[in-house]
Amino acid sequence: MYLRNIRVHNFRNHTESTFEFGQWANILVGENGQGKTNILEAISYLCLTKSFYSHGDSYVIKIGNDIFEVEGVFNTERTGDQRVRVAYSDGQKEKIFTINKNHIEPLSSVIGKFPVVICSPEHAPITNQGPIERRRFIDLVISQSSNIYFQHLIEYRKILRNRNKVLAEAKLQKADPTEILEPWNDQLINAGAYLMVRRQKFVDEFERYINSSYHQLVIDGELPSIAYEPSLPVDKSFNQQDAAKVFASELTRRKEREFQVGTTVVGPHRDELLFTINGLDLRRYASQGQHKTFLVALKIAEFFYLREQCNETPILLLDDIFSELDTVRAANLLELVSTISQTFITSTNRDLFDKNVADADSRRMFTISNGAVMEEQKNVA
Amino acid sequence: MLYISESLNQLIEEFSQLPGIGKKSAQRLALYILKLPKEDVLKISQALVNVKERMKYCSICCNFTETDPCGICSSSKREVDTICVVAEPNDVLAIEKTSEYHGVYHVLGGSLSPLEGIGPEDLKVKELLVRICSDVDEVILALNPNIEGEATTIYLSRLLKPLGVKVTRLARGIPIGGDLEFADEATLTRALEGRVVV
Ligand SMILES: Nc1ncnc2c1ncn2[C@@H]1O[C@H](COP(=O)(O)OP(=O)(O)OP(=O)(O)O)[C@@H](O)[C@H]1O
Ligand SMILES: [Mg+2]
Numbered sequence: 001m002y003l004r005n006i007r008v009h010n011f012r013n014h015t016e017s018t019f020e021f022g023q024w025a026n027i028l029v030g031e032n033g034q035g036k037t038n039i040l041e042a043i044s045y046l047c048l049t050k051s052f053y054s055h056g057d058s059y060v061i062k063i064g065n066d067i068f069e070v071e072g073v074f075n076t077e078r079t080g081d082q083r084v085r086v087a088y089s090d091g092q093k094e095k096i097f098t099i100n101k102n103h104i105e106p107l108s109s110v111i112g113k114f115p116v117v118i119c120s121p122e123h124a125p126i127t128n129q130g131p132i133e134r135r136r137f138i139d140l141v142i143s144q145s146s147n148i149y150f151q152h153l154i155e156y157r158k159i160l161r162n163r164n165k166v167l168a169e170a171k172l173q174k175a176d177p178t179e180i181l182e183p184w185n186d187q188l189i190n191a192g193a194y195l196m197v198r199r200q201k202f203v204d205e206f207e208r209y210i211n212s213s214y215h216q217l218v219i220d221g222e223l224p225s226i227a228y229e230p231s232l233p234v235d236k237s238f239n240q241q242d243a244a245k246v247f248a249s250e251l252t253r254r255k256e257r258e259f260q261v262g263t264t265v266v267g268p269h270r271d272e273l274l275f276t277i278n279g280l281d282l283r284r285y286a287s288q289g290q291h292k293t294f295l296v297a298l299k300i301a302e303f304f305y306l307r308e309q310c311n312e313t314p315i316l317l318l319d320d321i322f323s324e325l326d327t328v329r330a331a332n333l334l335e336l337v338s339t340i341s342q343t344f345i346t347s348t349n350r351d352l353f354d355k356n357v358a359d360a361d362s363r364r365m366f367t368i369s370n371g372a373v374m375e376e377q378k379n380v381a
Numbered sequence: 382m383l384y385i386s387e388s389l390n391q392l393i394e395e396f397s398q399l400p401g402i403g404k405k406s407a408q409r410l411a412l413y414i415l416k417l418p419k420e421d422v423l424k425i426s427q428a429l430v431n432v433k434e435r436m437k438y439c440s441i442c443c444n445f446t447e448t449d450p451c452g453i454c455s456s457s458k459r460e461v462d463t464i465c466v467v468a469e470p471n472d473v474l475a476i477e478k479t480s481e482y483h484g485v486y487h488v489l490g491g492s493l494s495p496l497e498g499i500g501p502e503d504l505k506v507k508e509l510l511v512r513i514c515s516d517v518d519e520v521i522l523a524l525n526p527n528i529e530g531e532a533t534t535i536y537l538s539r540l541l542k543p544l545g546v547k548v549t550r551l552a553r554g555i556p557i558g559g560d561l562e563f564a565d566e567a568t569l570t571r572a573l574e575g576r577v578v579v
Pocket of ligand 1: 011031032033036059061063320347368
């Protein structure tokens with residue numbers, strides 16, 4: 001799949017910008033704060049219906065306006081050209097997503113149709129902070145490859161919110177919530193057991209991808225690994241029934257504790273994903289460069305994983321990621337991504353790209369300045 | 382948009398409180414009303430007052446009705462040994478349209494939803510329980526296929542089963558005329574889970 005073109009309207013600092021993209025590397029260069037990342041954010045809206053970092057569509061609208069619009073044409077392997085448009089109006093508090101003029105509802109059904117892999121400094125927390133970011137990572141990868149997983153995830157979150165509400169309310173009223181809790185327990189256990197099995201399966205499969213992508217960036221000496229650490233004490237190889245049984249008995253065992261704190265204390269919403277290099281926990285031992293390398297490797301692995309799972313080659317958005325890599329790792333990365341898919345790269349420094357992307361025909365360079373865009377001539381010597 | 386007229390503003394405000402009506406639709410409705418002949422407007426307002434004054438809950442099934450008991454509960458043609466439990470009066474209309482159901486109904490008035498502050502005491506659950514007697518063979522739980530409907534189904538079946546009544550629920554599956562290929566994955570999964578022997 002690749003994105004032929006895009007038009008953004010009243011989006012961040014862009015009043016009206018249009019791009020005709022190339023099928024391989026598209027490099028957006030410009031000084032700080034000119035509107036490069038904003039374009040990646042706009043592409044993220046087309047693929048995921050939302051931004052990859054900010055929460056709240058209203059902030060995205062160019063200040064002083066009421067509505068933003070992003071429109072683009074994807075050329076997909078399965079169904080050819082697809083015109084995709086997303087618009088958000090602050091006044092109406094309404095987001096409209098259309099594919100070939102057809103309204104798509106719910107928005108969640110878009111996930112996975114236009115697979116995307118995004119790597120930006122905003123993702124650094126995946127390797128260096130708490131488990132929430134790692135769960136978000138794993139959930140987005142699996143969701144893009146399986147809409148069923150995504151539906152279960154949405155359901156699980158809703159059930160959890162309801163269940164937590166019951167617990168919190170009961171704590172406040174000093175009441176026994178057992179009876180009202182039961183219908184939510186059953187549903188939480190069903191959806192949760194499904195998520196756990198899928199996460200375990202994903203991590204088992206993903207190990208191979210992370211290994212291979214890491215070694216495309218780093219020649220040798222470092223062995224990366226990931227492990228799934230479910231919040232529930234399941235045996236090494238468990239199936240959905242096992243998980244459900246353990247979940248049920250843990251809910252019973254931790255009942256008093258839950259009544260005390262007024263929230264759900266076990267379940268996949270407390271799962272952890274452990275990253276290691278040479279057996280050492282990344283969070284505790286890794287250098288900044290290793291963090292960055294691991295993150296990029298995760299994202300490249302995500303790319304190859306999704307390519308295999310989705311029957312559609314994902315596009316890659318690489319926001320500002322070359323800055324902290326050493327020159328060898330950066331060159332390896334650039335060479336790798338320039339040939340696997342359509343890639344969007346932002347940078348403040350164009351030198352790296354002038355030197356490295358040897359086949360200049362395959363890449364386009366755009367200069368972004370104050371919310372406006374200029375495509376540079378190809379092959380400038 | 383700001384109108385000079387206080388009364389027009391108020392009408393727009395009232396309309397936009399209605400479900401599914403945004404500011405824009407409310408404006409359109411209000412301007413439409415403004416252009417209608419006075420007698421038409423009176424007819425509408427009288428109709429509004431009438432439903433409010435005449436409609437009450439059926440003392441048996443808790444559906445809206447003008448006569449108590451309602452037409453269905455007082456009909457001699459309905460089989461009172463089967464009660465179909467639904468969330469809203471709309472659901473009764475939907476099932477009645479099939480002309481395939483001959484039992485009676487029970488309208489809960491919603492589904493369990495802690496987040497919206499709806500608990501069992503906010504639904505017509507007690508009213509349902511008092512209806513269960515030796516004459517009732519089956520209770521069909523026909524609630525919505527979402528987490529709230531599911532919670533309500535589980536909750537009610539736990540209350541009903543000890544009373545010795547047969548409790549069933551609607552099957553979930555592929556819509557008729559729907560192509561398997563185009564069924565969404567969630568529907569397909571549910572249909573697979575609910576498969577039956579042929
Ligand atoms: N809603 C908005 N309306 C108008 N301008 C906005 C809005 N949101 C952000 N901006 C502006 O957009 C600019 C940031 O754009 P962006 O993040 O794309 O920069 P960048 O080119 O990626 O810079 P850097 O190299 O620093 O990452 C800032 O100047 C910011 O003030
Ligand atoms: Mg940026």
